[in-house]
Amino acid sequence: MTPEIRILAETKLMGKHMKMSYANNTTSQLWKSFMPTKKLISNAIGSNLHSMQIYPTLFQYENFNPNLEFTKWAAIEVTNFNVIPEGLETYTIKGGLYAVFLHQGPASAFYVTFTKIFTDWLPKSEYEVDDREHFELLGEKYSNTNPNSEEEIWIPIKLKK
Template identity: 50%
Template sequence: MQTPRIETTPEKKLVGKSLEMTLVENKTHELWKSFMPYRSKIKHRISTDLISIQVYDKAAGFNGFDPHAKFTKWAAAEVSNFDHLPEGLGQYTLQGGLYAVFIHKGTPADFPKTFQFIFGTWLPQSPYELDNREHFELLGDKYKNNDPSSEEEVWVPVRRV
């Protein structure tokens, strides 16, 4: 695994769909399947990139890993403004801030290795700790659904210790 780049991102306006789920009852496929038909109807898109966001309960945080903990996942696209929101879609404002950005290569089945590296190896050895903000993946030009050559950016919210 690679050393991440550390980047500060501004607040982002996003339009998409959301579902509450747990890691045990993962509804990611269902969420993206329901979002994709709306993609072309979203006005004021900044790019063709798609964003997958995980919003964890502030009280529970991300510490004390619990696969049954509920969180909200969004399938979304970034927009310049919320004008002309298509019916059936919601809006969400990502807080922005300091992030460690990793590249995940491979299929969703390979994600446990990436997360193990981030949270089990890199984070404990870094001068950062997890911050209680949104986690997200940026699905850009190199993203290919379920393809072993797929690449996506994994953005992990951090703050200096």
Template identity: 50%
Template sequence: MLKPTLVTLPETKLVGKKRSMSLLDNQTQALWQDFMPNRELITNRIGNDYYSVQNYSTDYFETFNPAKSFVKWAAVAVDAFENIPNDMESFILPTGLYAVFEHKGMDTAIFQEIFTEWLPNSTYILDHRPHFELLGERYKNNNPNSEEQIWIPIRSL
């Protein structure tokens, strides 16, 4: 059974690149390949973590449709929106409560478990704020030993 940590995220400023995509037309790899070569141009960076952010429409989760589009970001945290590289944009993660799941490996079934088992059996509902994965020093792309945090926005019933 999944046991998340509940964390209130303070407002977090991000700088990065975004792309509209769907689960069927997943362009995550292309987004990161576009972002990573110029990441060092971002000034005012806080820490070494990367943020893989999904920004969904208000009706995205009403009916599952793998062709429905959302906006995905590849980004880093900053303490100020100054000197943003020309081909990048700013984004703010608003403050709010998150269920944070530690995840190891490449199995994406954890998302189904979160939304079909953990969330319905908790005292929380999904909140309309961005979802994200925090990719820290233990993250290793396409590696079975990779570790990341999955942040799901929630609020009390």
């Protein structure tokens, strides 16, 4: 499991968000709410969707708490915030250094890839998690239940001290 190390520029998103925890995961409700409104966004850049998590403190896998609430976004990248359709909100990802992994398989197997990132790759790497936005990029090959589905996992990183 070798990621691409990329520098992300500041990225403007438009979509919807909800507070949730992994124990009380309402991701499907969030996406069901967002998808019908996506067609109202006239200045989207491409069709890739962002599933973003903003944790209240630095995400540390070794101290994982499934009851910790975080903010989850269902969004798409846009050129600007000049026109914001009713019911949608905006967010700007700060940008920075990311480790980008490819998850292949259905969403139900996501935890396997996620666990490998945090228990295998990260401890052996020269990086540590940075306190910024985590997200998955859902492109043309993404399909929630398809065993051939693909999505990119973007983990914010910085060099270890």
